[in-house]
Amino acid sequence: MRIDYKQAAEFIKNCDNVLILAHSSPDGDTVGSSFALCRALRNLGKRVNVSCADEIPEKYDYITDWCAPQIFDVETVIACDVAGVHLLGENNAVRYGERVDLCIDHHISNTDYARRLLLGEHSASACEVIYTLLVTADIPVDRMTAQCIYTGMATDTGCFRFENVTSETHRIASVLYTYDIPFGAINRHLFDIKSKARLKTEQIVMSQPEFCCGGKCAIIAITADIIEKEGLDDGELEGIPALPMQIEGVEIGITIKEKERGVYKVSVRTASVDASAICANFGGGGHIRAAGCKFSGTYLEDVKQKMAAAAAEALEYDGQ
Amino acid sequence: MRIDYKQAAEFIKNCDNVLILAHSSPDGDTVGSSFALCRALRNLGKRVNVSCADEIPEKYDYITDWCAPQIFDVETVIACDVAGVHLLGENNAVRYGERVDLCIDHHISNTDYARRLLLGEHSASACEVIYTLLVTADIPVDRMTAQCIYTGMATDTGCFRFENVTSETHRIASVLYTYDIPFGAINRHLFDIKSKARLKTEQIVMSQPEFCCGGKCAIIAITADIIEKEGLDDGELEGIPALPMQIEGVEIGITIKEKERGVYKVSVRTASVDASAICANFGGGGHIRAAGCKFSGTYLEDVKQKMAAAAAEALEYDGQ
Numbered sequence: 001m002r003i004d005y006k007q008a009a010e011f012i013k014n015c016d017n018v019l020i021l022a023h024s025s026p027d028g029d030t031v032g033s034s035f036a037l038c039r040a041l042r043n044l045g046k047r048v049n050v051s052c053a054d055e056i057p058e059k060y061d062y063i064t065d066w067c068a069p070q071i072f073d074v075e076t077v078i079a080c081d082v083a084g085v086h087l088l089g090e091n092n093a094v095r096y097g098e099r100v101d102l103c104i105d106h107h108i109s110n111t112d113y114a115r116r117l118l119l120g121e122h123s124a125s126a127c128e129v130i131y132t133l134l135v136t137a138d139i140p141v142d143r144m145t146a147q148c149i150y151t152g153m154a155t156d157t158g159c160f161r162f163e164n165v166t167s168e169t170h171r172i173a174s175v176l177y178t179y180d181i182p183f184g185a186i187n188r189h190l191f192d193i194k195s196k197a198r199l200k201t202e203q204i205v206m207s208q209p210e211f212c213c214g215g216k217c218a219i220i221a222i223t224a225d226i227i228e229k230e231g232l233d234d235g236e237l238e239g240i241p242a243l244p245m246q247i248e249g250v251e252i253g254i255t256i257k258e259k260e261r262g263v264y265k266v267s268v269r270t271a272s273v274d275a276s277a278i279c280a281n282f283g284g285g286g287h288i289r290a291a292g293c294k295f296s297g298t299y300l301e302d303v304k305q306k307m308a309a310a311a312a313e314a315l316e317y318d319g320q
Numbered sequence: 321m322r323i324d325y326k327q328a329a330e331f332i333k334n335c336d337n338v339l340i341l342a343h344s345s346p347d348g349d350t351v352g353s354s355f356a357l358c359r360a361l362r363n364l365g366k367r368v369n370v371s372c373a374d375e376i377p378e379k380y381d382y383i384t385d386w387c388a389p390q391i392f393d394v395e396t397v398i399a400c401d402v403a404g405v406h407l408l409g410e411n412n413a414v415r416y417g418e419r420v421d422l423c424i425d426h427h428i429s430n431t432d433y434a435r436r437l438l439l440g441e442h443s444a445s446a447c448e449v450i451y452t453l454l455v456t457a458d459i460p461v462d463r464m465t466a467q468c469i470y471t472g473m474a475t476d477t478g479c480f481r482f483e484n485v486t487s488e489t490h491r492i493a494s495v496l497y498t499y500d501i502p503f504g505a506i507n508r509h510l511f512d513i514k515s516k517a518r519l520k521t522e523q524i525v526m527s528q529p530e531f532c533c534g535g536k537c538a539i540i541a542i543t544a545d546i547i548e549k550e551g552l553d554d555g556e557l558e559g560i561p562a563l564p565m566q567i568e569g570v571e572i573g574i575t576i577k578e579k580e581r582g583v584y585k586v587s588v589r590t591a592s593v594d595a596s597a598i599c600a601n602f603g604g605g606g607h608i609r610a611a612g613c614k615f616s617g618t619y620l621e622d623v624k625q626k627m628a629a630a631a632a633e634a635l636e637y638d639g640q
Binding site: 158159160161162168169174177178183184188191194206207246247248289 | 478479480481482483484485486487488489490491493494495497498503504505507508511512513514515516519523526527562565566567568591609
């Protein structure tokens with residue numbers, strides 16, 4: 001059931017013993033929104049924990065390491081930035097999938113699985129939704145909460161680069177910049193500094209992208225071999241899907257990550273066509289310029305072919 | 321003579337037959353601020369041209385191609401984003417260096433060479449200063465003017481990444497986002513899309529950076545050979561100085577560009593120490609995290625050694 005900011009504000013003010021769920025393969029926005037909400041509610045004296053099916057990348061330690069787990073029986077379940085039950089990851093989906101009391105999200109592809117859904121469909125990040133929700137609920141935003149919110153806003157917009165940025169995004173950022181937060185160092189940490197393994201991986205995957213649709217679509221693959229050999233974690237792989245879009249003339253960038261043998265996570269980025277629609281062909285979803293889908297029990301070449309065909313359809317490319 | 325926004329507003333409202341000077345080796349901020357001011361003043365019926373010693377890179381065509389030159393005798397000279405007379409480039413320095421009526425800038429290293437100086441020393445870009453000036457002067461900002469201003473704000477902050485960003489930067493961006501401007505496409509154009517020559521150049525210069533100060537300083541060189549072989553223009557080289565800062569552990573990134581045989585333009589980026597002070601050793605200047613200097617009549621190895629020594633001094637690195 002869709003609810004508005006006022007209703008969601010009432011809900012979070014009145015809940016307690018809260019478990020906040022982030023999505024699997026956690027990114028800056030699901031981590032930032034989950035820990036921002038956790039922090040703000042704990043500041044009110046509530047008991048709150050955050051759970052994520054996968055390990056949270058080390059790069060986000062600076063917004064999570066304040067948060068010692070608390071012991072309580074879960075009464076309320078809130079999902080942050082989780083567009084569908086399956087994105088909770090297997091354990092959390094089985095255990096809590098049927099009992100999510102509130103989902104706070106910004107994905108147009110949200111399946112409306114929760115009892116209540118606060119959907120900021122024009123918000124660039126779930127963190128933007130969280131910020132507006134906290135302001136609506138008149139819940140104080142302290143320095144660390146602001147830092148969590150900034151992290152999700154920045155990571156989901158490529159540091160204010162992507163098409164999802166709005167006037168409201170910058171307005172909120174302008175307020176967050178009044179806090180004493182080392183923004184320059186955080187941006188360097190999130191967007192600039194790369195481990196040598198990451199730099200090498202970029203060189204490998206970008207040295208020979210595969211092109212289709214007359215150069216309008218570029219496909220890169222990060223195989224399990226590369227990930228293992230370079231010892232990369234999820235945090236180090238974040239942002240790779242933006243790389244094929246750097247190539248002049250490319251309108252659809254497809255990044256295929258082999259999560260384990262035969263299991264592929266595909267990220268689609270687009271300049272003009274609907275990325276979410278491309279991924280919907282394969283049970284995935286997301287946003288108009290950034291979306292994803294999964295394939296299991298198949299081969300890399302098969303995934304490439306299927307994605308290339310979907311890209312050609314989206315571009316109405318007939319091989320001429 | 322330093323003047324404030326109100327005085328500068330009076331000045332630009334009352335001037336006419338204006339020549340606006342951008343700095344040589346033009347970047348997004350000098351181009352954006354010059355053409356924003358030109359546009360806003362032409363909209364008032366004044367006669368205004370922009371002049372730059374070097375050719376303006378093609379990538380900025382989208383903010384300059386509306387501007388057909390006008391014919392008039394120059395009465396007023398305004399410099400935008402030009403910290404010193406020598407940065408006007410040889411011809412413009414000789415011709416107009418002594419008669420700059422107003423300089424609009426944000427570099428702390430500005431030499432106060434103009435008759436009047438409006439210096440936004442805490443502004444991330446000259447375009448931020450221009451925006452505040454136009455608002456102060458009550459001069460309308462139309463869509464193209466806003467697009468020029470956004471371009472300089474975005475390029476001088478690495479799209480809101482660098483340490484120079486303030487709450488005010490985002491506040492102005494929030495206002496600019498209310499205009500019907502294709503921000504996503506512009507950001508892609510400015511920050512993401514790279515020609516194949518640029519991508520190859522990045523791979524060449526980043527394949528073997530030289531390290532000193534125990535890995536805290538990285539030096540890369542773009543030789544005249546590479547520039548010529550890949551056919552790169554100034555626009556395609558913008559942003560390269562940010563690359564050595566991507567390497568984990570690097571606190572000073574030095575990029576040496578061989579402009580012509582024996583003439584080197586050095587760009588310094590820093591994470592913690594004062595880049596402007598490092599460059600001041602060699603007659604250069606700029607900002608605390610981004611600065612530059614020049615060397616003539618010497619060899620690349622000599623430039624590297626001098627810069628490495630200055631970096632060691634700044635880091636108080638004694639080789640232990």
